Every structure is written in C-alpha cells, then in structure tokens.
Amino acid sequence: MTGTFGAVTPGRWAMIAVAVALAAVFPLVYHDPYYMTIIVTGEIVLILNISWNFVLGMAGVWNFGQLAIYALGAYSSGWLMLHHSGVPVPLAILFGGLFSGVVSVLLAFPTLRLFGIYTSLLTFSFAQVIQYVAVNNPHGLTGGSFGFPEVPGLFPDLGQTAYLRAYYWVCAGVIIASCFAVAWLRQSHLGIALRSVRDAPAYTAARGVNPRAARVAAFGLSGFLAGIAGGLYLSFEQSFTTSQMGLTPMSLDVTMLVIGGLGTVSGPLIGTALLTVIQTKLINYPGWQLTVLGATLLVIVVFVPGGIVGLFGRIDRRVRGWVAEDADEAEPAPG
Template identity: 30%
Template structure:
C-alpha cells in the first residue's frame, strides 16, 4: 500500500464516521457508539497485554469503575458529566496503579489468575454493594449533560464518543512512540534485557496497569454518555474475554489491530445475533480460523499484504 492509499483510506473512514449520524438510524449509531467504546477498551488492554506483555484479566472491572463512578456522581451528586467521567478515569487509574503495584512480581498464569480474581471480586462488589451500586437491581444512568446540552439519544452522544475515541487513539499513538512506550515493549520482550538497558521494569509495569485501567475507566464514562442503565451481569468474565479476543484477533501489540479487532468482533457479535441457532458455533469457527490462518491477527495480515503489494 502506498502512502496515498493510506490517506485515501483514512479520508474515507473519516467521512464515514462524520456522515454516520446523518445516514444511520439510532440503532446504527448505538452500535457505532458501542464499538467506539470497545475500541477504547481494546486499546487499553493492548497497552497491558500487547505492549507490556502482562496478562491482566481485570479490564472489565475498571470499565465498571468508570461506569459506576460517572453514574453515581452525575445521578446522586449532580456533578457535571465531564468531571464525573474524569473522576471515573482517575479512580480506575488509581486502583489500576494499586493492582499493578501489588501484582508486579507475578507473571504469566499467576498474574492472569490474580487479576481474574480481582475482576470477579469487583463484579461481586457491583452486585452486592446495594447502597452504592444498587446491587443486582442494576443502576439507572442519568442522561449526560455537556456544556448545557442534554444528551438524550445515541445521535446526541455520538460526537462526544467519537471525539473522545479520536483523542484516545492519538494519545495511544503518542504513547507508543514515547520513551515509556519503548520501555513497555522492552519489558514485554525481556525483563532482564530491559533492566540491563536501564528500564525501570517495576515502574513500567505499574504504569502500564494504571494506564490500561484509566483507558477502561474512560470507556466506562463514554458508555455512561449514551446508555441509561448498567447491570453487574454486563461486567463479567465474558466481557473480559471479548476484549481479550478483540486484541488477539486484531493483532497483539498493534494499535490498528486493536481498533480493527474491536470493530470486527463488535460487528461479528451483532451480526451473529441474526443467526441465534448457530452463533456459538460460528463464533468459535471464526476464532479458530483466525488462530489458524492469521496468528498475528488482522494487523499482521494487512501488513503482509501491504509488503507483498508494495
């Protein structure tokens, strides 16, 4: 692919994103909002697993922190939406920092299990802390207000969700190119080698945990801008696995991969709803085919094609 074709593709994608609310029904815009949330979730998890090589499975717990913090602050304390969403990001990031600090010595399966346990514990908290989360009844989310404008529909929320996603993608690209981004990848490739190169491995891991959690918290705030309800059942291990699958299918460690993975898996999930009798089988077959024929994910496949073409 030439530079010109990249530009054409980017312009086409941009035009589609801008025109989407004009052309699409509320349902389509709702799906678009949901997929943009998935993109931010996938980018966040990609920092931890794809970039830093830390197999954390608590991502959806932080997503929940973002949603509940935003919902509680706007609904009960009339805190302006943006401040509430920012508080969700900070709280998720802070708890992520703590989790990263506690678990930085763990690796591989032990890290996966301990973060999985944290995710399960958080879901239990969402389900059981009635006074705060409204427990198993689920919590209604007050419609967001931005600069005096009340977000009542998916169309209303779309510009905010899209803008936030673009900012987060830009920040992720910057992070990847930064010294910290290089430190993450050094840790992923070899901790002893990274140490030898002067990378503070512990610091890099803890920051990766915190950043990843903050991304999930941001995704939670975005979700709260267009959704009117959250239930603890939506914050379980199934959702975590979905986000993990997105970055694996997209291509671990790749920003375009995380984005495409989120879009593809989001679309596949929705399309498979039209084939209820076969969807579990089809979903499984799609994943197996990806693992067999595109082990480096969609990003790797596109890269190979580009190399062959040009």
C-alpha cells in the same frame, strides 16, 4: 524515518484524514436509531479495547482484570452523577477515569510481582471478585444485577437523533484522540521501554530501564481510558448491569483484540468493527453468537497468529519482496 507518531507515510496520513472525515460526516447522512445505537455502543467497546490493548498487547502484561476496571469507572462516575448533581457530567466521567486509573495502579503493584500465567490468574480472579461484590450490591452502590439506576447523562435535553449523533461524535473524538495518544506513546520513551520489557525483560533492565515503573505507568494510563469508557457507557445507556463485566463481554473483547492483532494501533479498530458486524448479523440467532465467537477465536489463534493486522503485514511484506525481486531481475545491480 520515524516521526512523532512512528513511521507513518504521507499516503497513510491522507488515508487517516479521509477516514476521520468520513467518520465525522457519517451520522449526518445516516439516521437509523437502531443501528446508530449499536454503532455508539461499539465505539464505547472500542475505547475499552484500545485501553486493554495498551496494557495487554503493548506492555505485554497479561491483565484480564480490565473489565472490572471499566465497571469501576462506570460505578464511580455514576455515583458522582447520582449523589452530587451539582457536578457536571463530563467531570463525573473524568472522575470515573481517574478513579479507575488509581485502582489500576494499585492492582499493578501486586500483579507486577508475579510472572507469566500468574499475572493472568490474579487479574482474572480480581475481575471475578469485583463482579461478585457488585452483584451483591454493597450499600446499594452498584444496583446489583438489575443495574445502576438512571443517571442524567451528557445530553439530557436532546431528541433521539441528535442524542445519538452527539454521543457518536463524543466517542469518535475520544477514539481518535486515544489512537493518536497510543501511536505517540508507542514510540515515546515509555512505549519503547514497555515493548522492550515485553520482549527482553532482563536485557532491558540491564540497560537501565526500570521495568516496574514503566508497567505501572501503563496500568495507570490504560485504567484511566477504561474508566472513561465505563462512564461513557453508563451515561449513554443510562444503566450499567453486572453482566457488562461478566465472562461473555470479556470473551468478546479478547476475541476482538486477538482477531485484530494484539499490540498494534489499528488492531483494536479492525477487530472491534469486524466482530460488532458479525455479532449484529447473528443477533437473530442468540445461541450462535458466542458459539461462533469461541470457534473463531480458536481458529484465529491457531492459524493466524498476529491477527488480521499481522496477516496483512505479512502479505504486504511478501508483495514488497516480490516487487523487489522483480526490480532486481529487471535491473541487475551494477558492478
């Protein structure tokens, strides 16, 4: 049976509740500022990945411009924070999200005229051009490669521990909310339309679904969330450099999504967590971080299509298959 959030069994709900509760109390018992900073940064990357997964995995549009959208969210919210100090910071971040959403919709129109690999080419070069422009720092709007100047941030008055804790909760809240939103969207009319446009575009259009409208909506929603992530990053780190949207973070994020499992709700969670841990472990061997990353990405794509979530799904099905076989043998069907 499918409920509001798809087929979630009571056991699954209990697991989700326990995970949320554990995540909520975690910063109360754990204080190490170094690792907390890494965790909060990882949370922000996760928000970005959830937004990217929505358009890349679920809608199946090969959008590689997401990091530019993310950066535009950071720059636009930062602009508001710096030049209009009367605006409350949460509103500025929201503005960043809206701005990114609008840009994303505008990007969607030319992009959706294209097919297949042209889509990724166009969006990839969109990201590169935005980065190039940002490095050149037009009218001092972006701070160039030295980064956006310091902004007030969400919690200017808190001490270090409380500051990290507050950001942790804010980001966790956004993550949980967006996971539920994605799970709900996945089985809503929009989500079903998106997935069926991805899998069988001609048939879906023949059944009266407007493929372009559904995908433009996906771009808007995904851009909005990416912009929020950008604003959060800027306000947390107090800086946003152009290297944040370069090829390195992009390859990291793509790897996270692919390893976790594209198009699934839990894929980004697993991929981001796993790679953040690996990257942190390798932090003393900076040269190896990305070399390992490239190799991992290659191996996963070639040997584990569907990522970790897909792999577990297959194992799960196989185990169920065995259980079912055993049951069949023990209890021959009547008749």
